[in-house]
Amino acid sequence: MAPNEIAQKLLLQGAQNAWDMLSEEQSQKHITTGSGDLNGILGGGIHCKEVTEIGGVPGIGKTQLGIQLAINVQIPVDYGGLGGKAIYIDTEGSFMVERVYQIAEGCISDIMEYFPCHHDKSSSGQENLQPESFLAGIYYFRICSYTEQIAVINYLEKFLGEHKDVRIVIIDSVTFHFRQDFDDLALRTRVLCGLSLKLMKLSKSYNLAVVLLNQVTTKFTEGSFQLTLALGDSWSHSCTNRLILYWKGNERCAYLDKSPSLPVASTPYAVTSKGVRDAGSSSCKRVRVM
Amino acid sequence: MSLLDAGLATARDAVCRVSEFACPPCQTALALLEERVRLGGGGRLATTLCGLDEALGGGIPLGKLTEVVGPSGIGKTQFCLKLALLATLPECYGGLNGRVVYIDTESKFSSRRMIEIGQKSFPQIFRQEGLAQKMAGRILVMRPASLSDFTKSLEQMKVTLLQNDVKLLIVDSVAAFMSSENERGTTGFTQHPLRWALSFLKSIAELTRIPVVVSNQVRSQSNDDGYHYSFEVKRRGDGDGAERLESHLVAALGIQWAHAVTIRLVFESHSGQRFIKVAKSPMSPAVAFPFIVESSGITLLNDEGIDVSGPEITSIRCQGQNLLGLLPFENRG
Numbered sequence: 001m002a003p004n005e006i007a008q009k010l011l012l013q014g015a016q017n018a019w020d021m022l023s024e025e026q027s028q029k030h031i032t033t034g035s036g037d038l039n040g041i042l043g044g045g046i047h048c049k050e051v052t053e054i055g056g057v058p059g060i061g062k063t064q065l066g067i068q069l070a071i072n073v074q075i076p077v078d079y080g081g082l083g084g085k086a087i088y089i090d091t092e093g094s095f096m097v098e099r100v101y102q103i104a105e106g107c108i109s110d111i112m113e114y115f116p117c118h119h120d121k122s123s124s125g126q127e128n129l130q131p132e133s134f135l136a137g138i139y140y141f142r143i144c145s146y147t148e149q150i151a152v153i154n155y156l157e158k159f160l161g162e163h164k165d166v167r168i169v170i171i172d173s174v175t176f177h178f179r180q181d182f183d184d185l186a187l188r189t190r191v192l193c194g195l196s197l198k199l200m201k202l203s204k205s206y207n208l209a210v211v212l213l214n215q216v217t218t219k220f221t222e223g224s225f226q227l228t229l230a231l232g233d234s235w236s237h238s239c240t241n242r243l244i245l246y247w248k249g250n251e252r253c254a255y256l257d258k259s260p261s262l263p264v265a266s267t268p269y270a271v272t273s274k275g276v277r278d279a280g281s282s283s284c285k286r287v288r289v290m
Numbered sequence: 291m292s293l294l295d296a297g298l299a300t301a302r303d304a305v306c307r308v309s310e311f312a313c314p315p316c317q318t319a320l321a322l323l324e325e326r327v328r329l330g331g332g333g334r335l336a337t338t339l340c341g342l343d344e345a346l347g348g349g350i351p352l353g354k355l356t357e358v359v360g361p362s363g364i365g366k367t368q369f370c371l372k373l374a375l376l377a378t379l380p381e382c383y384g385g386l387n388g389r390v391v392y393i394d395t396e397s398k399f400s401s402r403r404m405i406e407i408g409q410k411s412f413p414q415i416f417r418q419e420g421l422a423q424k425m426a427g428r429i430l431v432m433r434p435a436s437l438s439d440f441t442k443s444l445e446q447m448k449v450t451l452l453q454n455d456v457k458l459l460i461v462d463s464v465a466a467f468m469s470s471e472n473e474r475g476t477t478g479f480t481q482h483p484l485r486w487a488l489s490f491l492k493s494i495a496e497l498t499r500i501p502v503v504v505s506n507q508v509r510s511q512s513n514d515d516g517y518h519y520s521f522e523v524k525r526r527g528d529g530d531g532a533e534r535l536e537s538h539l540v541a542a543l544g545i546q547w548a549h550a551v552t553i554r555l556v557f558e559s560h561s562g563q564r565f566i567k568v569a570k571s572p573m574s575p576a577v578a579f580p581f582i583v584e585s586s587g588i589t590l591l592n593d594e595g596i597d598v599s600g601p602e603i604t605s606i607r608c609q610g611q612n613l614l615g616l617l618p619f620e621n622r623g
Contacts, residue, residue, distance in 0.1 A: 058548040059570040059604055070319075088319070093354055093496055094552055097322045098347050099573035138319035144493060147312060154309030159316070179546060180489040215549045227519045244519060250600025255521060264521075273575070 029082050031168060031209055032075070034068045034107075034276035037267040041256045042243070048082075048167065048209045051200050051238070055214035055229040056245030061252060061271045062213045063094045064103075065245070066170045068276040069211060071100070071107050073168045074137045076129075079111050084167025084208075085137040087159070089152055091176045095140065104131035106274025139163070146177035146191075153195050160206045169199070173213040175230045189234050196238035212239065251279055335377060335458065335501050336384050337369075338411070339581075341593035342555075342566060345574045351553070353499045355492045359506040359541045360557030361608040364564060365583045366505040367398045368407075369557075370462045372587040373503060375408050377458035378428040383415060388457025389428045391450065395440065395466035399431050410586030430454070437467040437484075444487055451498050461491065463505040465542040488547060506547075508539040508606050539606040560607040566590075569604045576603040 007017070030045030039045045046052055046069060056062050070088050075081025088095060108129050139159075143149045149171075160166055174195075182188040203210045219228045229236065229244070236242070242258035248268065255266040268279035296304070326333055334348035343349045350356050350373070358366045374392055379385025392399060405426060409416045416422050430450075434440040451459065468484060495502040541548060541556075548554070554570035566588075567578040577595035581588050 058545070058551075059554070063572050092550070092552070093492070094572045095319075096347070096351070096572045097319060097326055100319055101323060102573070132320055132323075135320040135323055136318050139316050140319050140322060141314055141316055142496075143314065144496065148314055151309040151312035152314070154305060155313040158306065158310060173549075176549070180485065180550075216545060218545065221520065227517065244521075246519060246522065247601040250602070255519075257521065 031069055031073050031082060033065065033269075034072060035267075035269040035278045037278050038254055038269045038276070041254065041262070041265040041267050042241075043259075043262050046168070046209045046211060047241070048207055049204050050240040051196065051203055051210040051212065052241040052243065053212045053214055053229070053239035054243045054245065055216060057216050057227070057247070060245045060247065061276070062245060063092075063172055064099075064271045065276050066172045066211065066213055067095070067100050067103055068107075069168060069209075070138050070170055071104050071134050071275070073209075074134050075107070075111065079115055082167050083165075085139065085163065085165045087139045087141070087156070087166055087169045089141045089143055089149075089169070089171045091143045091149060091171070092173055093142070094172065095142075097135075100135060100138070101131050102273060103275040104134040106272075107134070110274065139166070143177070146182065149174075149177055150191065150195065153198055156198075156202055160202065160208075164206075166206070166208060168209045168211065169202070170211045171213065173215055175215045179215070179230060185232075189232060192231060192235050193238060196235070200238075200240075335373070335386055337373065338376065338384065339566075339579070339588065339590045341577075341579050341590050341595050342568070344593075345568050345577050345579075345595065346553070346571060347573050350501045350503065352501050353496050354501065354552040355495050355550070356501060356503045356553040356555065357506055357541075357551040358503060358555045358557065359508065360606060361508050361539060361559070364557045364559060364608075365581070365588055366557055367462055368403075368583050368588050370460050370503060370505060371399070371404045372407055372411070374429050374458065374460055375404055375411075375425065378425045379412070379415065383412065386457035389430060389454050390458045390460065391447070391454075391456050392429055392431045393440070393443065393459075393461045394431055394433050395461070395463060397433060398462060399433075401426060404429075406585060407587040410584075430456075440467060441487060444490055447490075448494060448497070451494065451500065456498075457500055459491075459494070459500060459502045461502070461504040463507055464488070464491075465507040468542060484543065488543075488550060492550060504551075507542045508608075509542050511540055539608055541606065554604075556604065556606055558605075558607045563591075565596075567598060567603055578603070 011017075028048055030039070030043070030047055032039055032045045033042070054062055054065060066088070070086035073082050073084050073086050075083070077083040108131065111129065141152050143152060156169065178188055178192065199210045199212075202208070215230045216227050217230045218225045220226075221228075227246075229242070236258075239258070240260060241256070244255045244257050246253055246255065248266075251268045252270060253266050253268045256262060256264055270277055270279045333352045334343075334346070334350060335352065336343050336349035337346075358369055360366055370392070374390045376384065377386045377388060377390045380387045405416075405422055408422065408425065432443055434443055447459070450456065464484070464487070491502055491504065541554075548570070551570065552572070553568075553574075556565075556567040556569040558565055558567065563580045564582065565578045565580050568574045568576065576598045578598050579593070579595045580591040582591060583589075
């Protein structure tokens with residue numbers, strides 16, 4: 001067969017040539033994390049069609065980042081966002097609605113600040129920028145066991161078929177039920193691999209970002225106990241990108257540990273009353289909530 | 291597939307349907323907010339410590355697991371006693387008007403002390419006839435003697451909670467049955483003896499929509515605790531020694547438990563004062579409040595709180611005071 005015919009045959013089977021992939025990637029929008037520095041090390045933000053794992057010690061701000069992304073994905077296209085909806089799968093119960101409201105308000109106030117002339121032109125656009133509409137765009141699942149976790153990931157395909165505007169799926173955290181209730185480690189690894197493959201497939205076919213929040217554990221390596229993300233070594237292969245949140249002195253930092261196209265890098269960031277922002281931003285964290 | 295003698299397509303379809311059925315219903319965040327507003331009271335149990343309540347968005351949240359951790363003698367039981375009392379009060383006084391189950395694993399519960407707290411904090415209520423008895427009668431105290439007793443009482447807890455209109459569950463303290471040997475052998479994948487109890491407490495909180503407050507102990511740091519990631523270790527030379535000395539206590543039960551609790555309040559003492567720190571909370575800033583223990587229970591010295599930056603919010607210090615020599619409270623009248 002001539003080379004062209006071979007290429008044609010492969011294309012029919014679902015392959016894509018690298019040039020087309022590059023132009024597709026370049027036109028992809030990224031989901032901003034709220035912090036310019038953090039977007040920088042991530043190459044613009046969280047990528048669609050990829051699975052990103054974010055892990056860190058308790059209290060570092062994983063849930064905060066998850067909520068921030070669920071809000072930021074909804075930023076309208078006019079203001080540089082994706083204008084999509086979010087699915088938030090909560091396994092730990094740390095999704096507190098008042099905080100989501102506060103972060104939505106913070107996002108809206110930042111949009112108003114950066115685009116002051118925009119909402120003069122379109123008064124209808126202004127009406128849409130209410131915290132309530134951001135909250136209405138988050139589909140929330142509360143998962144109480146690993147069976148429910150498997151069920152929801154299986155169900156996602158049908159759900160996404162019905163709700164085509166979802167652009168991010170966040171699971172907070174993917175670890176919790178698998179650490180508590182699983183005794184058979186080999187089975188756990190198999191189940192988790194299956195889940196991550198499904199999520200990868202969903203992210204590619206529906207063009208959405210998948211963000212998995214993970215916990216930490218200690219591991220004995222190089223002669224001492226060190227912190228590492230939970231769920232074991234085989235799980236660490238399942239994600240496309242990995243971001244580790246940690247304390248450096250008195251600052252929160254993020255370290256990009258794994259990425260197919262970006263170098264490892266770390267940058268500080270902050271969690272303020274408005275949500276995740278650059279470190280050293282002036283907004284005071286303490287504001288009365290509702 | 292071979293069991294059911296069905297084809298791949300049928301099996302896949304069956305998995306889909308079962309998943310859809312097993313999956314919990316979806317709600318939008320807006321619906322959650324509206325539900326929260328509808329339930330009123332913000333879904334919180336106010337602790338009457340104004341600064342702390344404000345930081346926590348109204349008080350201890352319902353349906354979540356709140357942990358109180360600190361060295362012995364610092365005031366965790368005093369805090370729990372006051373919470374137990376508050377939950378029994380009628381709603382007009384800020385209570386939940388319900389019963390309380392108090393699981394006392396260290397025999398620290400003192401009804402005399404609780405009545406005293408009540409009389410000093412709410413004199414107008416307790417002066418009424420028979421009210422003290424009614425309030426105290428709503429608190430069910432359980433005293434499991436061993437881990438198996440504790441597990442057994444927890445197994446029946448769901449029924450107890452629902453049958454008796456219980457509005458608050460306190461476990462003081464959850465770490466009592468853990469010896470340090472037990473814990474050190476459980477790094478990595480846990481065969482933690484308390485594992486079941488811990489996940490059960492959390493699910494019970496969600497199911498019954500009541501606040502569950504547990505108190506936890508501290509232990510000294512051991513070499514088994516990891517503090518850095520592999521990418522950090524390469525950069526650090528010998529900084530570890532200095533860091534270790536700064537905070538020589540850690541919460542018991544390990545890092546998995548630390549992930550599992552929704553809110554962690556650290557009680558610590560340093561520079562001659564005691565502090566309550568909001569160490570982990572999805573919606574609170576990192577603040578510390580100085581407090582003292584009086585005859586009316588715990589009182590904050592400063593409602594504004596002190597901002598704490600960095601990982602210090604999670605560290606537990608115990609310096610500057612010989613806590614073992616202190617009385618349960620200082621008599622400030």
